[in-house]
Amino acid sequence: MMMSTTLSDSPLSETPAPAQSKRQLPLFLRNKKTLVGVVILGFFVLVAIFGPLLAPYSPSAESTAKGMSVAAPSLSHLLGTDQLGRDVLSQVLIGTRTTMLIGVVTGVIATFLAVVVGVSAGYLGAKWDEFLSLLSNLFLVFPALPFLIVVLGAFPGTGQVPIIAMLSLLGWPWGARVIRAQTLSLRNKDFVAAAQETGESSWKIIFYDIVPNQISLIAASFVSAVLYAIGASVGLDFLGIGNTSTWSLGTILYWAQNGNALELGAWWWFAIPGVLIALIGTGLVLVNFGLDELGNPRLRDSGAVSRINGRLWSPSDPTAVQALVKTGGRSWRRRGHDTLVPRTDEISNSSLSGDGTNSVSFESLQRVDGHDRSGSALVNAVDVHQSGGLNGQVHGASTDSNILEIRDLSIAYRSGTGDLKAVNNVNLAIRQAEIIGLAGESGSGKSTLAYGTCRLLRPPAVITSGSAIYRGSRRGASELDLMKVSAGDLDRLRWREISIVFQSAMNALNPVLRIEDQLLDPIERHLDLSRDEARDRINEVIDLVNIPRNRLRSYPHELSGGMRQRVMIAMALTVNPRLIIMDEPTTALDVVVQRDILAQISELKDRLGFSVLFITHDLSLLVELADRLAIMYAGSLMEIGETSDVVARIGHPYTEGLLNSFPPLHGPRRSLAGIPGTPPDLRDAVQGCPFVPRCRYSDDACTKIHPTLLTLDCGHGLGHMSACPFPERIRGTATDVGVVGDMTASRDRGSYDSV
Ligand SMILES: Nc1ncnc2c1ncn2[C@@H]1O[C@H](COP(=O)(O)OP(=O)(O)OP(=O)(O)O)[C@@H](O)[C@H]1O
Numbered sequence: 101m102m103m104s105t106t107l108s109d110s111p112l113s114e115t116p117a118p119a120q121s122k123r124q125l126p127l128f129l130r131n132k133k134t135l136v137g138v139v140i141l142g143f144f145v146l147v148a149i150f151g152p153l154l155a156p157y158s159p160s161a162e163s164t165a166k167g168m169s170v171a172a173p174s175l176s177h178l179l180g181t182d183q184l185g186r187d188v189l190s191q192v193l194i195g196t197r198t199t200m201l202i203g204v205v206t207g208v209i210a211t212f213l214a215v216v217v218g219v220s221a222g223y224l225g226a227k228w229d230e231f232l233s234l235l236s237n238l239f240l241v242f243p244a245l246p247f248l249i250v251v252l253g254a255f256p257g258t259g260q261v262p263i264i265a266m267l268s269l270l271g272w273p274w275g276a277r278v279i280r281a282q283t284l285s286l287r288n289k290d291f292v293a294a295a296q297e298t299g300e301s302s303w304k305i306i307f308y309d310i311v312p313n314q315i316s317l318i319a320a321s322f323v324s325a326v327l328y329a330i331g332a333s334v335g336l337d338f339l340g341i342g343n344t345s346t347w348s349l350g351t352i353l354y355w356a357q358n359g360n361a362l363e364l365g366a367w368w369w370f371a372i373p374g375v376l377i378a379l380i381g382t383g384l385v386l387v388n389f390g391l392d393e394l395g396n397p398r399l400r401d402s403g404a405v406s407r408i409n410g411r412l413w414s415p416s417d418p419t420a421v422q423a424l425v426k427t428g429g430r431s432w433r434r435r436g437h438d439t440l441v442p443r444t445d446e447i448s449n450s451s452l453s454g455d456g457t458n459s460v461s462f463e464s465l466q467r468v469d470g471h472d473r474s475g476s477a478l479v480n481a482v483d484v485h486q487s488g489g490l491n492g493q494v495h496g497a498s499t500d501s502n503i504l505e506i507r508d509l510s511i512a513y514r515s516g517t518g519d520l521k522a523v524n525n526v527n528l529a530i531r532q533a534e535i536i537g538l539a540g541e542s543g544s545g546k547s548t549l550a551y552g553t554c555r556l557l558r559p560p561a562v563i564t565s566g567s568a569i570y571r572g573s574r575r576g577a578s579e580l581d582l583m584k585v586s587a588g589d590l591d592r593l594r595w596r597e598i599s600i601v602f603q604s605a606m607n608a609l610n611p612v613l614r615i616e617d618q619l620l621d622p623i624e625r626h627l628d629l630s631r632d633e634a635r636d637r638i639n640e641v642i643d644l645v646n647i648p649r650n651r652l653r654s655y656p657h658e659l660s661g662g663m664r665q666r667v668m669i670a671m672a673l674t675v676n677p678r679l680i681i682m683d684e685p686t687t688a689l690d691v692v693v694q695r696d697i698l699a700q701i702s703e704l705k706d707r708l709g710f711s712v713l714f715i716t717h718d719l720s721l722l723v724e725l726a727d728r729l730a731i732m733y734a735g736s737l738m739e740i741g742e743t744s745d746v747v748a749r750i751g752h753p754y755t756e757g758l759l760n761s762f763p764p765l766h767g768p769r770r771s772l773a774g775i776p777g778t779p780p781d782l783r784d785a786v787q788g789c790p791f792v793p794r795c796r797y798s799d800d801a802c803t804k805i806h807p808t809l810l811t812l813d814c815g816h817g818l819g820h821m822s823a824c825p826f827p828e829r830i831r832g833t834a835t836d837v838g839v840v841g842d843m844t845a846s847r848d849r850g851s852y853d854s855v
Contacts, residue, residue: 137386144380148200151193159191159347170359170366180368183359188369191352196376198348199330202260202267203380206329209268211322214275219306221276222283233280236273244270249341260333263342267329274328275321282314320391327384334377349373502529502571503678503711504553504598509566511545511552514559520782522548524735525566527809530679535705535712537726537743539719539758543779545735546715550681554598555582555590570597572678596626599672601665603684608668609656615667616652619674626675641670644704662693669701679711687716698725719758723747731755734780734790737809741820750830751812751822753795789823797829 156178163185171181179189221232248266255262286292286309295305311318336342337350344351352373356362361369511523522545530536538546551557553568568582570593582590599622602608610618616638623634639649645666656664665685672680682701686694702725705712716722722729722743729746731739731754739752750756757775777794780786788803789795795802807823824830 134390140383155190207326210271213272218279537722540732
């Protein structure tokens with residue numbers, strides 16, 4: 101019987117769907133902090149605009165009447181009076197306008213200067229960059245306060261203009277540095293290179309490509325400049341350096357200080373302007389949070405969070421792999437815990453390097469693990485016919501030879517417009533020492549399934565149901581549900597037992613670390629080896645993937661694409677994992693290198709006995725490599741079986757379409773047919789089989805069935821299953837990829853749920 105995990109069981113499923121009222125708010129305001137910030141600032145903007153009109157008295161009007169000096173708040177003076185009987189409420193209403201005006205005008209000028217200098221330095225580079233960076237640095241170390249005192253002293257009684265001018269001049273360098281750095285990064289992006297290639301002028305590229313792509317950064321820089329200007333002007337006014345004859349929140353504090361407000365206990369005189377200044381600052385800081393999140397979509401997602409050592413993680417994060425493997429500090433020869441410790445006699449006797457060095461071999465590690473994972477350890481086939489024909493059946497059934505069983509796993513991406521169901525009730529078992537190929541078009545949910553299984557997805561992804569049972573963990577537990585184990589246990593399991601080879605090696609490798617150091621990280625984290633043993637281990641894996649040892653001192657950019665991908669494979673192998681997830685590891689490589697790497701993966705798998713979940717959209721590539729194929733479409737498995745079965749007797753029209761979409765790696769050339777149409781939008785509810793609109797065999801019946809993986813009677817070994825109720829229709833339209841054999845579905849059509 102299928103075990104299913106409910107939403108509340110899953111550590112990743114704590115996020116409720118967004119409330120309707122929240123959905124209607126603009127993106128920027130969905131964050132509570134930002135909303136509070138905007139409300140606070142909105143209040144002060146209104147006070148700045150209408151405050152002077154509402155002031156009950158002139159702020160400088162003195163009252164000599166008895167008891168009016170330093171009078172506590174009353175009905176006639178809601179915020180009390182100062183020592184000259186002046187109304188504090190009127191001073192606050194008028195002073196807020198001045199303070200806000202200084203902040204906003206300074207913010208605009210300083211941000212304008214920051215953008216001009218930052219973008220020019222970053223985009224024009226060379227001498228311009230040197231000159232403008234030098235200028236920014238000079239202004240950053242400029243002794244601002246004495247300078248301001250001198251200048252403002254030289255222009256007494258000239259209103260706020262000198263203050264605004266001085267603060268603008270001193271407030272731009274921080275923003276300029278950040279904007280320069282972002283411009284440098286954008287300048288190297290492909291879309292900018294493409295614009296340059298088409299001959300667009302520099303100014304056009306700056307205005308259309310560079311500046312719009314850092315709007316949120318510029319906005320954040322503006323908010324910071326406003327905050328700085330308000331803080332600085334209040335400080336100057338309080339010290340009496342500014343224009344004390346003009347009312348601002350700072351000058352109220354100046355008069356309060358001079359009038360001994362504190363000693364007189366006249367809290368209303370200093371506390372109220374003080375609180376207002378703090379509130380303006382808080383509002384600006386909160387809005388800045390929102391702008392940060394707007395500029396970085398990853399920060400703004402709500403919901404479940406996957407962390408490694410407290411660090412947010414995403415598979416597409418360029419430094420993710422570093423975080424994944426390096427989840428501990430550098431400490432050598434940690435003892436006294438259950439980390440794998442190779443025995444000395446095994447270390448000395450079983451080197452794979454063959455050069456007599458004292459290296460730690462894979463075989464020694466396998467024996468210490470208690471797992472014989474030699475290539476010959478391939479498991480016996482399991483007859484799934486016995487349990488076939490049931491909804492939610494795991495291909496491969498439940499057997500000790502399965503190292504991972506994904507059961508009824510469903511994953512959705514939450515958004516303001518509803519859930520995108522990326523993975524729907526997927527059941528899949530991965531056996532020991534097999535390569536299982538997961539194929540499907542882009543967007544079919546392959547990566548979501550793979551990363552979701554290891555709980556490596558981050559918000560807005562949510563595991564809505566299901567489990568992933570990991571068997572035979574080295575840490576002792578016979579079965580672990582990856583959806584339920586603690587984050588700490590999962591950290592220890594990842595890489596040590598399940599490692600990942602990412603699609604883009606250039607992104608996954610840290611550009612500033614040598615290859616050797618990057619290979620050292622997982623060893624350091626997961627194995628208890630001395631430095632020399634670790635070096636031996638690195639030499640061993642680097643030999644395995646055919647990279648010359650002298651390249652260990654290289655940086656990633658000094659290697660070819662194929663070499664970098666091999667380094668990724670070596671990194672995945674360093675701690676001898678039981679399962680390696682390979683996410684399109686060869687997509688970016690040319691066919692020759694691709695073939696070479698595939699052959700190597702296959703050979704290493706046979707030699708070391710690990711399992712591989714190989715993800716690709718190129719089914720013809722998997723036909724060459726995989727023991728079993730799983731075909732995914734619109735978040736569901738469409739077909740699964742031994743590769744030879746699937747190719748020889750195609751069981752689903754989608755598989756047929758995929759096979760006809762790619763040229764085989766070898767063999768005679770054939771015309772490619774492709775699959776007409778596009779996959780469904782996974783946000784929409786699909787009636788019947790999701791492939792119907794693109795299927796040349798479909799009829800009305802297909803829109804009424806609930807596609808379920810059922811066993812075809814022609815499979816052997818682990819069986820051959822398809823979600824198409826009419827696989828016999830594919831007969832007679834054989835592609836030249838494989839011969840469509842005698843295949844009849846022995847299934848009772850009545851077992852399909854009608855929808
Ligand atoms: N962070 C995300 N937020 C919202 N939707 C997402 C996110 N990541 C993926 N999706 C959606 O989930 C679905 C499955 O995506 P996934 O990347 O798993 O597919 P895939 O088969 O691995 O595609 P590819 O081969 O292009 O990597 C797609 O519709 C995709 O748009």
